[in-house]
Amino acid sequence: MNVRERVVDVLAEVVAELLRDDLRRVLLGEDVRDGGMLGLSRAAMRDPALGLRVLATPLTPATNLAHATGLALAGRRPIVLLNSATALLEGYAALRELGRVGATANGERAAPVLIVAPTGPGFGLGGDGADSPDAAIAAVPGLRVVVLGDAGEAPASLRAAASFDGGEAPTVLLLPRALILRELEAHEYKPQLGRPLGAARTVRPGSAATVFAVGATLDAAFAAVETSGVDAAIVEVSGLAPLDETGVLAAATSGKLVVTHAGGRSHGAGAELVALLADRAILHLDAPVLRVTGGDGPFTGRDEFAGLPSVEAIVAAITRVATY
Amino acid sequence: MEPSPWDPEGVEQCLDAEGLLLDPRAAQGLDLRALYKRMVAARLLDLRLARLGLPMWVPSAGEEAATVLSATLAGPEDWLYPSVRDLALAPIRGMDLDEFAQQVLGAAYNGRPGAVAAADLGIGHAPEALGLHLPLASGQAHAQKLAGPGRMTAALFGEGLTTTAMFHETVALAVACDLPLVLVCKSQLWPEGAPAEAGLLGDSVAERVKACGLWSRRVDGADVVGVYGAIDQAFRRARDGRGPGLVEVVATRLQAGEKSADVPAHRDPLERLRRHLDREKQWTPTFQDVIEAEVRGQLDRAFTHAQRQVTEETP
Numbered sequence: 001m002n003v004r005e006r007v008v009d010v011l012a013e014v015v016a017e018l019l020r021d022d023l024r025r026v027l028l029g030e031d032v033r034d035g036g037m038l039g040l041s042r043a044a045m046r047d048p049a050l051g052l053r054v055l056a057t058p059l060t061p062a063t064n065l066a067h068a069t070g071l072a073l074a075g076r077r078p079i080v081l082l083n084s085a086t087a088l089l090e091g092y093a094a095l096r097e098l099g100r101v102g103a104t105a106n107g108e109r110a111a112p113v114l115i116v117a118p119t120g121p122g123f124g125l126g127g128d129g130a131d132s133p134d135a136a137i138a139a140v141p142g143l144r145v146v147v148l149g150d151a152g153e154a155p156a157s158l159r160a161a162a163s164f165d166g167g168e169a170p171t172v173l174l175l176p177r178a179l180i181l182r183e184l185e186a187h188e189y190k191p192q193l194g195r196p197l198g199a200a201r202t203v204r205p206g207s208a209a210t211v212f213a214v215g216a217t218l219d220a221a222f223a224a225v226e227t228s229g230v231d232a233a234i235v236e237v238s239g240l241a242p243l244d245e246t247g248v249l250a251a252a253t254s255g256k257l258v259v260t261h262a263g264g265r266s267h268g269a270g271a272e273l274v275a276l277l278a279d280r281a282i283l284h285l286d287a288p289v290l291r292v293t294g295g296d297g298p299f300t301g302r303d304e305f306a307g308l309p310s311v312e313a314i315v316a317a318i319t320r321v322a323t324y
Numbered sequence: 325m326e327p328s329p330w331d332p333e334g335v336e337q338c339l340d341a342e343g344l345l346l347d348p349r350a351a352q353g354l355d356l357r358a359l360y361k362r363m364v365a366a367r368l369l370d371l372r373l374a375r376l377g378l379p380m381w382v383p384s385a386g387e388e389a390a391t392v393l394s395a396t397l398a399g400p401e402d403w404l405y406p407s408v409r410d411l412a413l414a415p416i417r418g419m420d421l422d423e424f425a426q427q428v429l430g431a432a433y434n435g436r437p438g439a440v441a442a443a444d445l446g447i448g449h450a451p452e453a454l455g456l457h458l459p460l461a462s463g464q465a466h467a468q469k470l471a472g473p474g475r476m477t478a479a480l481f482g483e484g485l486t487t488t489a490m491f492h493e494t495v496a497l498a499v500a501c502d503l504p505l506v507l508v509c510k511s512q513l514w515p516e517g518a519p520a521e522a523g524l525l526g527d528s529v530a531e532r533v534k535a536c537g538l539w540s541r542r543v544d545g546a547d548v549v550g551v552y553g554a555i556d557q558a559f560r561r562a563r564d565g566r567g568p569g570l571v572e573v574v575a576t577r578l579q580a581g582e583k584s585a586d587v588p589a590h591r592d593p594l595e596r597l598r599r600h601l602d603r604e605k606q607w608t609p610t611f612q613d614v615i616e617a618e619v620r621g622q623l624d625r626a627f628t629h630a631q632r633q634v635t636e637e638t639p
Contacts, residue, residue, distance in 0.1 A: 097456050
């Protein structure tokens, strides 16, 4: 019998492994000494050797991010575990400073901070727990912002996001709530990404149309392409900042493009993608570039899945561009 | 001398209005003549900066004691996170005056006019977001704590910041994590009562944070010996792993213009210290002239040089 493991439990093991691998790393969060709301610090707390580097901080939305920045400036590598990506909006001033710090001090003072936060619908909480503030976070200059799209890549993505040896920017890894409570068999977890973190990736080839899927919409995009009967390519766009422009443009040659992501359409992550395609792929375009997104919200717990696009809506968009 | 509305309440006096040292033990380990020179240099720097026309610049005359003594008492492995009113601490920490002038003009390092920073001198940068240097300092202090006792970080700011979430969050964090962090708060003295919009939440920041479980002391910014004692104690406690603290330094702003005419001379920390040195036969007008000429000369050279460089580099 194959053992199935939840994504969050696998991630918890990776968190502990990251702390073991690099003594500079520290874990920060309000409830990290109790395992964290998602249990991401549970494995680390089981290892007595790591306890001293698991730093519980009070609920201080802006201060904890700046505190992590201060720790990083002092040579530490903080991993901040948040209970919601919307907490970053509460700490926006500090997030902006984190992005800016590398540009001060002649670039001598990097701040290798990793922030890990769940985003979008999935827990049935509604409100902030269903929001996808991904684009607002990606709009902060100087950050690397990545959204997980494939649950099987969760551990490899976390490892890659925690690596700053190449002078990478301070990083926000967003984990769609719709993905992280899933159970996968051990072999379904990929040991390595096989590409730079955030690079656009063609997950299904096809020539009649292209669906660019961000984060939790990747599975819906698969289901939609199957249902539509159109030979459409699916490209996962996980890096919101910096956006892998080369990768996205290379995949735009079908000329019939659909962009799909969680959260609202207005000023959402897709707006940037579509603008890029209008700018630089105009000669390929054979149809309007369509966006299929969640509603703008706000959502209650009952209707929070309105924050994600439906498979039917993606099918309709694929059919429309393919037959345009 | 009777206390006037110009004298802060709830402070312990070491150097009285006439410059009399009430308890000589309070100044132990302190070279008051050397301190006087630094205070004069800080004042002259403020006057020099006033002429530069820097954007958003604010004077800090009258508040020098907190800045100068924080810089004097910080050890080589300690860190200071200054506000933009604490520029005088950089030369005391050892920053070369040419580098200093270039940073102040926005031509080096941060590229932000009116701010200074230097990682090799343990001077943190002042972010533009309100009060954000407090949690950066707490992060620095946390890293020091993880490395073991013997080091601390201090952040300097004005009392206007104490209404912000950033201030309260930092207090909560420093207390919860028992950090080697010292908050040095410069409170403005309002002889006729603070305006409502100052939002001071009581008369004393030091009293307020005590209710949060934070060790604190309140001192008179015109009394350099009192400021010395409080900051020294707070820094030592933090370094020894005895926890975070806050020192509230109540100071009178000495701004040029008609308002400053009302300020009694003993509210000026330089004048009070000068009176003391005069009593002790350690001050003469010549001594004053020599210090001023030396500092003015150094500042003029550095700023003239830096301004010329800035002009040459601007296409």
